[in-house]
Amino acid sequence: MAEGPRPKRKREEEAGAAPHGGTVTAPFPLAELRLRRVLRESARDKAVFLHGEVTSPSGEGTDAVVILEKTPFQEEKVSDLLKKHTKLDLQMRNDIYSTYHLYPPVELSEIKTTVVYPATEKHLQKYLRQEVHLIRETWEDYKNITLPFIQSQSFSIQWVYNILEKKAEADRIIHENPDPCNGFVLVPDFKWNQNQLDDLYLIALIHRREVKSLRDLTAEHIPLLRNILQEGKEAVVKHFGVPGSQLRIYLHYQPSYYHLHVHFTALGYDAPGSSVERAHLLADVIDNLAMDSMYYQKRALTFALRADELLFKKFQEAGRV
Template sequence: MALKSPAAAAEALIPQFKLERLLNQDQAGRRIVLLGTIASKPAILLAERAAFATDTAHLSSFTSSLANIKNLGANDIYNWFLASSTSTSDSASQPPDLKLNLIYPCGEQHIKKYSQQGLRMVTETPEIYHNYVKPFMQRKREEGRLNWVFNIIEGRTEQEDVIYRERGEEGFLLLPDLNWDRKTMTSLHLLGIVERRDIWSVRDLQKKHITWVKHMREKLLDASVKLYPDIEKDQLKLYVHYQPTYYHFHIHIVHVALEAGGTQATGKALGLENIIGQLEMLQAKPTEAGYEAGMADVSLTYHLGEASELWTDVFQPLKEGHGGEMK
């Protein structure tokens, strides 16, 4: 009888693995660590989803190979789904292994955002904010890119997903972020959206807003742990993006075990508690009667993609000594 090759002997071990329990799950559910036995001896098995094939042949047939596509929600041009990556005869009994987001129809700004590109670190001074970035924000808001947010606030879409809501001038609501699969607790990702429309970003927060922001933080935490009782408050972190994807103030609430990719990294995310602390330390300028200090008075450093309009129209010209060109 021929002896098995080392590779064949190793491959024969996997079918013999007998599960005892799950040890860990990370990378937003894409990797699991299992404890079990093989031939009565303890063994640990780490399983991680393979990278997507990127050759044209595979990509051309990608969508046609999906099965059990289930829509989780739709709002304006945004749609999100769960699906199975295999369309075999028994795929109906398999849990979905893909989370899909569809932007349709998409615009040039979406293509730039999601394209691979180099990054640049920039420092936005109060002067650059007032002279260049705030007018940029105004222009983007006037282009109608906030329709999907207003749909939620005004009760036209996603109302079945709203976890908590307070109405009024200082109202806000809480709902799942469209990037969460809504089942993996260690990758929990919720979104707190304010009702008021005069706060576009963290830059609009002032000392007078401290009590409101603290109240909102506590209510968001309370509502999150009430709906998901397996999670405690100190297992959640709250942050805001700057620059944000859209200019209507919102707060991200995520599980602390959610691995910090680019969206939680330094240069993109600002901890809400740190923002509150910074607001508390700011002092009004004594020469300006009635002046209200705020986040518009500090310099913020963050990263930008080289394809973003803020880089090409503002910070690159400033770097080259030409001044920002608001196109």
């Protein structure tokens, strides 16, 4: 799973987690933290998720989650880093190649530290590394396991409707095709701060409300999908100067929410969720539907689930894992 180390908060959670006027807790006593275990590490992202405990004067322990993440290099400070390093240890030399450990001055070695304190069991579970398994879902699996699960959950997608009805984020809309059947709205994804194009990330939300996912698509939806592909590319080059050949345009299966949406990410950006076990290129989806209107009601689809996800348990109960 291509997930970065940032805590991934769902939109609904965000308001609740950071209420205006919320209680300001005491400063966090990091030096007194007793490390209980490493919840998860990411060697690629240079991040580690820790479960720690702080003991109060009365001897009572309180849980905390501490996330350490090394920071990207800042271009304007690289010269300083090279000039002011405190030590350079040779590790290996071979022909024109050599490797070293360079020790930067303290002021250039900051680590981004995120603390959740006090942390509940739910916080700990959220950051704990979970085994991930691939599911190969047949159409029968979808009908018998996945669809009943989706229907039983009644996930709230009010925030999607708020955008479509201009009750929220209206000023963020990059492009709209207002057609109720073949139209959509293109907005920047929450993960993208729009400060740089490197990690450009937009989402197209369709106006129609009865299309949950890839599994609901038939040839009937080709005009809608073509509009998203064509108009989406045009809007992105117009607003951001990024040509269509530098955009990865795809759907997720399973998606995070069951209102059909399409991801637009910068091709050079290794976006979470762009790996082959989750992403389906929109151009391929259109070609598949043109070849066979019932393609997505016939074919097996692969996706990954965490072992603690409810849908995974449903597949387990059905003997399909």
